[in-house]
Amino acid sequence: MPRMSRRTVLRTMAATGAAAAVPSLLTGCSSSSSSGGDVSNAGKKLAAWPAYEAAPGAKPDLAPTASGVQAGYTSYPAELTTSVKRTPGDGSTVRVMSVTFGTPPKAAAQNQYWRAVEKALGVKIEFTVIPQADYQKKMATVMAGEEDSLPDIINMFSGYTLPREAQFVQKRAQDLTPYLSGEAIRDYPNLAGIPTHAWRDMGRVSGHLYGIPLERPLTGSTLWLNQEMFTDAGMKEGWAAADFAAVAQKATRGKTYALGAAKGSLFGNAVHSAAHHSPQGWAVDKDGAFQPNYTDERFKAAVAFQAGLRKAGAFHPDATSLSSPDLSTLFLNGTVGSMQNGFGAYTSLYPDSKGLLTPAPALPYAVDGTPGGAVAARRSFGYTILKKAKKERIEMLLRVLDHLASPFGTKEWELLQYGVEGVHFTRGKDGAPQRNKLGEVENITNLPFRYLAEGPQVLFVPGRPEAVRALHAWQQKVVPVTIRNASFGLVSRTDVAQGATLKALMEDTVTAVVAGRSSMADFDAAVKQWRSRGGDRIAEEFAKEHAANS
Numbered sequence: 121m122p123r124m125s126r127r128t129v130l131r132t133m134a135a136t137g138a139a140a141a142v143p144s145l146l147t148g149c150s151s152s153s154s155s156g157g158d159v160s161n162a163g164k165k166l167a168a169w170p171a172y173e174a175a176p177g178a179k180p181d182l183a184p185t186a187s188g189v190q191a192g193y194t195s196y197p198a199e200l201t202t203s204v205k206r207t208p209g210d211g212s213t214v215r216v217m218s219v220t221f222g223t224p225p226k227a228a229a230q231n232q233y234w235r236a237v238e239k240a241l242g243v244k245i246e247f248t249v250i251p252q253a254d255y256q257k258k259m260a261t262v263m264a265g266e267e268d269s270l271p272d273i274i275n276m277f278s279g280y281t282l283p284r285e286a287q288f289v290q291k292r293a294q295d296l297t298p299y300l301s302g303e304a305i306r307d308y309p310n311l312a313g314i315p316t317h318a319w320r321d322m323g324r325v326s327g328h329l330y331g332i333p334l335e336r337p338l339t340g341s342t343l344w345l346n347q348e349m350f351t352d353a354g355m356k357e358g359w360a361a362a363d364f365a366a367v368a369q370k371a372t373r374g375k376t377y378a379l380g381a382a383k384g385s386l387f388g389n390a391v392h393s394a395a396h397h398s399p400q401g402w403a404v405d406k407d408g409a410f411q412p413n414y415t416d417e418r419f420k421a422a423v424a425f426q427a428g429l430r431k432a433g434a435f436h437p438d439a440t441s442l443s444s445p446d447l448s449t450l451f452l453n454g455t456v457g458s459m460q461n462g463f464g465a466y467t468s469l470y471p472d473s474k475g476l477l478t479p480a481p482a483l484p485y486a487v488d489g490t491p492g493g494a495v496a497a498r499r500s501f502g503y504t505i506l507k508k509a510k511k512e513r514i515e516m517l518l519r520v521l522d523h524l525a526s527p528f529g530t531k532e533w534e535l536l537q538y539g540v541e542g543v544h545f546t547r548g549k550d551g552a553p554q555r556n557k558l559g560e561v562e563n564i565t566n567l568p569f570r571y572l573a574e575g576p577q578v579l580f581v582p583g584r585p586e587a588v589r590a591l592h593a594w595q596q597k598v599v600p601v602t603i604r605n606a607s608f609g610l611v612s613r614t615d616v617a618q619g620a621t622l623k624a625l626m627e628d629t630v631t632a633v634v635a636g637r638s639s640m641a642d643f644d645a646a647v648k649q650w651r652s653r654g655g656d657r658i659a660e661e662f663a664k665e666h667a668a669n670s
Contacts, residue, residue: 159286160611162668164327167297169320170305175313175575176201178529182579182592188338188599191578192592193528194585196552203310203530208519209242217262218275219502220249222566233539233562237569240535241520247567256280263288270507272517275571276331278502286611289330293505294514297329308518310525315576321499323609324669331503332521334570337577338602339463339481339595340497341390347480349457353378357483361395361425364485368434371457379429380456381439382447386627387426387634388460394603395484395492396422401605402659408667410606410659414626414647421487423643426634440635452476463497466591470581481594484601496602504572524573528580536569552582610669612661618654626650 178201182192225247228234238245248271250258255277262270263282270292276285298304305312311332318335345355353371356363371378381387394400398419403411413419429435436442436456450456452473469479484492506517526532534553538545544559555563564570579595581587612619629646632638 159290159325160665161324161327162664166327167324167329168302169316170300170312171303172316173312175203175310175527177527189592189595190337192588193578193580194588195550196582197529198551200529200531200534203526203532204523207242208523210516211242213244213246214273214520215246215271216273216572217248217250217271218568218571219252219255219277220568221252222568225249225567226562231562232543234567236535236540241523243520249568252279267292272507273572274505276503276505286325289505290325293330294508295328295330299514299518300329308522310522310575313527313576314525317499321608322503331505332573333500333503334574335576336497336499336501337463338496338599340495341460342463343388343391343482344459344461344465344469345480345482346454346457347478360486365429368429369432372434376455377434377436378457379435380447380450380459381435382442382444383440385460386630387430387435387439389422389426389630390495391460392426393419393422394495396487397490397493398422400495400603402607402662404606404666408663410662412655412659414650420640420643423630423633424640427636430634431636440631470584470587483597491601493601493603494598496604498608502571521573524569525575527575528578533575536564539563548583550583607662610662610665612658614654614657614661619658622650622654
């Protein structure tokens with residue numbers, strides 16, 4: 121059986137933004153004045169969200185829907201359009217910093233991709249890339265440094281909760297409200313093409329706009345299947361929880377396991393709790409009160425169901441210790457038949473699994489006769505802030521970001537995604553770019569311009585129209601049953617101060633229960649601790665913030 125290269129695994133991680141870390145919110149910091157200023161939105165005048173207007177791009181083969189199904193492209197556009205009328209930069213040097221899931225890029229002098237993007241942008245880019253594992257530590261240093269030492273453009277990655285993040289943003293970053301709020305964003309048409317849902321899930325700070333969100337699709341954590349393995353074991357559309365358990369047991373044999381999980385993923389709890397229609401983090405009732413998932417009987421039922429799957433041997437025995445790259449390798453070589461990952465994993469799963477297996481997103485199973493739910497993602501995978509500067513420079517930096525946010529079907533998008541034709545890629549018979557060896561090294565994964573600004577996500581797999589049709593059809597079935605975390609874009613002082621510790625308490629408990637080391641009685645005891653140590657206060661604060669943003 122073919123072995124998976126490290127490059128393949130890194131591509132999979134980069135495509136999904138793959139850290140299984142706790143998402144942070146732009147407004148997710150203490151609103152206490154003692155920690156650097158009031159950043160809550162309650163009682164503040166709220167900046168209008170940027171006026172949305174879709175940027176011109178290629179007409180999709182499969183139409184998007186207002187509810188969240190993505191535009192699908194079964195073939196690459198025959199003619200690319202030009203999205204930016206003039207070179208945005210002024211020839212100056214721009215220092216940028218971003219998280220990376222790739223390998224360190226070649227230096228600019230030896231990197232033709234880097235130089236090509238610089239030429240298109242009209243600036244010299246000094247790019248600092250931070251490996252995902254080092255991001256939290258590096259950002260702590262940056263946030264504590266002198267104002268003059270800040271890069272011009274900073275990617276605020278949503279994979280970690282940074283202490284006093286919103287206070288840092290409010291004090292040190294440029295207030296972008298005058299440039300982007302309401303109709304003002306018309307000066308930057310590609311940024312205006314970022315849908316409103318991404319801005320909402322990014323959130324405001326003290327009523328103001330300080331960032332530019334990185335838009336993501338509605339469908340979030342997904343159970344990716346080895347379709348052949350699950351079909352052979354009896355998978356069927358419209359399956360119930362008992363059917364899922366039976367298929368998982370049948371697909372598990374010898375050293376092959378139906379279910380894989382990585383460290384910190386709670387045995388894929390997001391997917392299973394959504395199938396049980398549990399709140400995904402927080403739900404808000406008709407009276408505006410916030411209800412946590414941990415106190416919901418459906419969440420408890422999902423944990424008990426997972427414990428049953430584990431006891432039956434369906435999970436890989438190292439499910440509590442496998443790294444995400446190791447799990448990806450086991451999935452691609454057939455050792456495990458499924459893994460939870462972001463929906464965006466499809467962009468690498470399909471090419472990386474060619475000749476090995478057919479990946480497929482699972483449909484949720486029904487529970488007690490009720491069709492299962494699915495995870496709704498936070499629609500903003502982090503955001504970008506700018507260092508404070510004079511008006512002319514801020515406008516220039518926004519033009520640069522506008523260029524980076526060019527939509528699918530444009531020459532600008534192709535350059536950013538694939539590099540230079542004949543240097544980094546050739547074209548297949550269908551006209552779609554195909555990376556060559558240099559393109560596998562010099563690219564947007566290793567030099568992650570995508571985490572500074574990006575156009576709206578679309579469904580596209582080069583040379584795989586059947587995959588795009590299948591994914592679009594899957595979204596049509598799943599989008600109507602997605603369950604959204606009601607806390608996205610909101611601020612809770614207690615959550616920032618104590619949320620990480622409280623979350624760790626519950627996640628450790630869930631893992632222990634599923635692994636068979638603890639009981640459901642232990643889970644109930646942990647919930648009581650969670651509530652008394654701050655959970656109930658978080659609910660009250662989210663409710664207040666929700667009312668202010670309504």
